Structures are given as structure tokens and as C-alpha cells.
Amino acid sequence: MNAAANVTAKVIDGRAFADRLGTRIAVAARDFAARAGRAPGLAVVLVGTDPASEVYVRSKGRMARKLGMESFEHVLPETASQDQLMALVARLNADAAVDGILVQLPLPKGLDSLAVIEAIDPAKDVDGLHPINAGYLASGLPGLVSCTPYGCLMLLRDSLGSLAGLDAIVVGRSILVGKPMAQLLLAENCTVTMAHSRTQDLPGKIGRADIVVAAVGAPEMIRGDWIKLGATVIDVGTSRVEQGGKMRLVGDVDFAGASLRARAITPVPGGVGPMTIMTLMHNTLIAAHRRAGMPVPNLS
Numbered sequence: 533m534n535a536a537a538n539v540t541a542k543v544i545d546g547r548a549f550a551d552r553l554g555t556r557i558a559v560a561a562r563d564f565a566a567r568a569g570r571a572p573g574l575a576v577v578l579v580g581t582d583p584a585s586e587v588y589v590r591s592k593g594r595m596a597r598k599l600g601m602e603s604f605e606h607v608l609p610e611t612a613s614q615d616q617l618m619a620l621v622a623r624l625n626a627d628a629a630v631d632g633i634l635v636q637l638p639l640p641k642g643l644d645s646l647a648v649i650e651a652i653d654p655a656k657d658v659d660g661l662h663p664i665n666a667g668y669l670a671s672g673l674p675g676l677v678s679c680t681p682y683g684c685l686m687l688l689r690d691s692l693g694s695l696a697g698l699d700a701i702v703v704g705r706s707i708l709v710g711k712p713m714a715q716l717l718l719a720e721n722c723t724v725t726m727a728h729s730r731t732q733d734l735p736g737k738i739g740r741a742d743i744v745v746a747a748v749g750a751p752e753m754i755r756g757d758w759i760k761l762g763a764t765v766i767d768v769g770t771s772r773v774e775q776g777g778k779m780r781l782v783g784d785v786d787f788a789g790a791s792l793r794a795r796a797i798t799p800v801p802g803g804v805g806p807m808t809i810m811t812l813m814h815n816t817l818i819a820a821h822r823r824a825g826m827p828v829p830n831l832s
């Protein structure tokens with residue numbers, strides 16, 4: 533493919549895809565409720581009064597109710613102890629009405645996030661962060677997958693169809709996105725490179741990739757001229773930068789420059805973000821079916 537053949541990339545509309553997925557989830561949630569005698573239930577736990585976290589928790593609750601699920605929101609004070617938080621998780625593990633548990637991160641200083649994640653019943657770990665679910669993913673066994681990379685995979689499949697044989701690079705190695713994203717791409721038969729802060733010749737490695745997933749949280753660190761002609765770019769990063777006296781959201785990739793070389797690219801905002809909350813709903817639906825002993829619907 534030459535430059536003239538790909539002047540402007542297709543913008544991958546995460547909002548539109550998430551809306552379509554939400555419609556299918558709502559139908560499946562109604563069907564589950566009719567057969568199980570109850571709606572799928574999602575419990576979200578917030579500790580403290582961080583404004584951004586409060587917005588996320590409210591938006592998750594609204595979406596759950598919109599799709600026909602039960603939403604259980606638990607707010608603990610900033611001064612809550614580790615024991616109090618662990619006791620709440622234990623109660624939610626035992627609650628038959630709760631299919632999914634999400635503890636909003638980050639937690640206030642002094643609380644052990646890893647211990648909380650490990651305390652969640654893996655069958656209810658709709659954030660996909662429990663070590664057992666991470667192990668299932670690495671082993672190719674059915675488990676619950678971290679929401680953001682799962683959403684990225686859905687967008688890639690929708691854009692490219694089969695991913696088999698493609699060269700992919702994941703920039704960032706967090707347990708939230710980078711590591712599970714690499715495992716998902718391996719499962720799709722991609723050849724995967726994991727890149728990070730100590731990677732040598734990052735531009736060269738990105739320039740050979742058919743798929744670029746950027747998840748480092750560094751504004752526009754990936755230049756447009758690093759992108760291979762015809763590549764597909766999934767930008768997970770979100771950073772606020774000042775421009776012309778105003779704050780705006782940007783991703784990890786120079787969108788304008790990359791759009792001149794990529795086949796398709798996600799915008800920031802409006803790309804990966806809407807998929808994260810919808811895959812949380814999808815995971816809750818999956819968890820509900822498994823806990824009820826029902827076949828899991830294929831909605832992706």
C-alpha cells in the first residue's frame with residue numbers, strides 16, 4: 533500500500549460500536565431475567581470522594597440500569613480501613629443477587645489494592661484482574677477478561693475481521709491493559725511484541741506492526757511517522773493537555789500524523805473509552821449466565 537492510497541485513516545467509532553453492543557446486551561439481559569427470575573446484578577464499590585471516580589461509578593450504575601441489570605452501589609468513606617473494605621467484598625461474594633463486583637481504582641493511600649482484587653470471587657471479577665482470571669487468559673481457558681483490552685479486541689475484530697498472522701505491538705505493560713492485551717492478541721494468532729520504557733528502537737518496532745495498541749498514558753508520545761502504512765491503531769491513552777488556553781484530551785498517539793498513514797485509528801475521546809464500560813456490562817452478563825449454569829450468549 534502506498535501513501536497516496538491511504539491519505540486519511542478511517543476513524544473507528546467506539547461510541548457507535550458500544551451502542552450496538554449495548555442493544556444486544558439489553559436483549560440478552562431481558563432473556564436472562566425471564567429464565568432466571570432475576571436480573572443480572574453488578575456491585576460497584578467506591579472508597580472516598582474522588583470526583584472522577586464518583587463520575588465513573590454513577591455512569592456504570594446508569595448503564596447497568598439502562599440495560600436491564602441491577603446496580604448495587606456501595607460507598608465507603610475515605611477513612612475506611614482495609615478490614616472494612618475486605619468485609620464488604622466478602623458480603624458481596626456471598627450475595628446471590630450479585631454477579632459482578634468491581635472495586636473502583638485507585639484506592640486511597642494506605643489500602644492494599646492487590647489484596648482487595650485477590651479477595652473478589654474470580655467468578656464475580658468482572659474487571660478481569662484476579663490472578664486466577666489472568667491465569668485463565670494466559671492458558672487459553674474461559675474466564676473474565678479485563679474490560680479495556682477486551683473492548684480493544686472487539687474493535688480490532690470489527691475493523692479487520694481475522695487478526696491471524698498479523699504483527700502487533702502493545703506499547704505499555706500494565707496489568708490493566710498491556711499484559712492482557714498481549715495475551716488476547718496471541719490468542720487471535722497474532723505475532724506480538726511487548727514494548728515498554730526500556731524498549732530499544734521503539735519507532736522501528738512500531739513501524740513494522742500491522743496493529744499498534746498504545747497504552748502508556750504519555751500524551752502523543754507515538755509520532756505519526758512511526759506508523760506503518762496501512763496499520764490499524766488502537767489508542768488507549770487519555771491525557772489532559774493545555775492548548776490555546778484550554779484543556780483538551782489527547783491520546784498516546786499523534787492522531788493527526790498517524791491518520792495520514794494508518795488504515796484505521798481510534799480517536800480520543802470517543803474510541804476505546806465507550807467500549808470499556810460496555811465490556812464491563814458484557815462481563816457482568818457472562819458472569820450471570822455462568823453462575824446460573826446457563827449457556828453464555830455470544831454477543832461480540
